[in-house]
Amino acid sequence: MLNVKHLTFSYAKTPVLKDLSFKVQQGEHLAVIGESGSGKSTLLKVLYGEYDVNFGNIYWKDTEILGPKHNLVIGYDFMKYVAQEFDLMPFTSVEENIGKFLSNFFPKEKKERTAELLEVVELTAFSKTKVKTLSGGQKQRVALARALAKQPEIILLDEPFSHIDNFKKQTLRRNVFKYLKSKNITCIVATHDKNDILGFADNIIVLNNNQIEAYDTPEALYKTPKTPLIASFFDEFNVIDNQIVYAHQLKVVEASDLKATIITSYFKGNFYLVEADLNGEKVFFESLILLQKNQNIYLKIEL
Numbered sequence: 001m002l003n004v005k006h007l008t009f010s011y012a013k014t015p016v017l018k019d020l021s022f023k024v025q026q027g028e029h030l031a032v033i034g035e036s037g038s039g040k041s042t043l044l045k046v047l048y049g050e051y052d053v054n055f056g057n058i059y060w061k062d063t064e065i066l067g068p069k070h071n072l073v074i075g076y077d078f079m080k081y082v083a084q085e086f087d088l089m090p091f092t093s094v095e096e097n098i099g100k101f102l103s104n105f106f107p108k109e110k111k112e113r114t115a116e117l118l119e120v121v122e123l124t125a126f127s128k129t130k131v132k133t134l135s136g137g138q139k140q141r142v143a144l145a146r147a148l149a150k151q152p153e154i155i156l157l158d159e160p161f162s163h164i165d166n167f168k169k170q171t172l173r174r175n176v177f178k179y180l181k182s183k184n185i186t187c188i189v190a191t192h193d194k195n196d197i198l199g200f201a202d203n204i205i206v207l208n209n210n211q212i213e214a215y216d217t218p219e220a221l222y223k224t225p226k227t228p229l230i231a232s233f234f235d236e237f238n239v240i241d242n243q244i245v246y247a248h249q250l251k252v253v254e255a256s257d258l259k260a261t262i263i264t265s266y267f268k269g270n271f272y273l274v275e276a277d278l279n280g281e282k283v284f285f286e287s288l289i290l291l292q293k294n295q296n297i298y299l300k301i302e303l
């Protein structure tokens with residue numbers, strides 16, 4: 001278990017992380033979300049031991065994670081960290097990069113392990129390709145595979161699929177998260193993408209104003225978002241009568257007290273996201289049919 005107690009950290013005078021406490025169980029998938037600059041990457045780096053904390057402690061089981069003041073070499077064998085900027089060996093092949101930390105004394109095992117990981121990140125066809133000739137997304141996949149090579153107990157992933165195109169993203173995400181669960185590897189993922197979370201994460205930490213604004217399951221946070229910040233992470237939403245109402249919870253009905261005028265519609269695949277004027281305020285709702293500009297409609301909240 002990872003146990004973070006009263007963690008406070010600052011680069012300069014003002015803290016970026018203020019008094020954070022949380023636990024992550026073995027095999028758990030924890031997502032960290034928050035606006036840009038809220039400290040997600042910083043938290044992962046501090047958990048990895050890249051910086052010394054100002055106050056508080058971090059334990060993985062019985063080992064205290066300590067920063068550079070205490071360790072000549074940053075990091076621990078049981079923990080891997082995949083940063084947003086990946087530090088690969090450009091002039092060597094994909095398979096050599098993945099196998100870099102695997103022992104040459106066991107060539108058969110090394111080969112099998114590398115082949116298994118190439119499959120997880122769907123790069124088998126590129127095993128002999130030099131990393132410098134790969135795209136950003138392919139490099140990100142090599143970095144992921146390399147972090148998994150020595151089977152860490154805990155892995156910290158910073159925006160792990162940010163460079164990967166939409167065609168590959170869905171399957172790759174499923175492969176990687178399924179693999180981590182099957183090996184009981186704890187993972188902490190900093191992300192901007194709700195698709196990295198829904199269906200995968202066990203718990204979410206929301207960082208805001210240097211603190212943990214919320215900690216709960218994805219389902220609880222999605223269904224009852226306590227703040228607009230949390231709702232905005234998941235979907236388009238409105239605040240009507242001080243209540244957070246997702247766009248899909250606002251329905252067009254024959255008659256109601258909520259009379260609105262259509263401003264514009266955005267095609268979203270299996271529905272239109274409609275922007276309308278409700279008593280001088282903009283509201284968003286979903287419609288299966290295309291509604292005309294300036295058309296008057298009535299809306300009802302259905303939570």
Ligand SMILES: Nc1ncnc2c1ncn2[C@@H]1O[C@H](COP(=O)(O)OP(=O)(O)OP(=O)(O)O)[C@@H](O)[C@H]1O
Nearest residue numbers: 011012016034035036037038039040041042043190
């Ligand atoms: N090396 C550094 N030195 C000084 N300040 C830093 C450093 N790295 C980050 N910061 C500051 O710390 C704060 C948190 O940054 P961090 O990168 O952790 O946020 P983030 O939530 O990961 O953002 P993003 O979603 O944009 O990646 C920001 O105000 C940033 O400017």
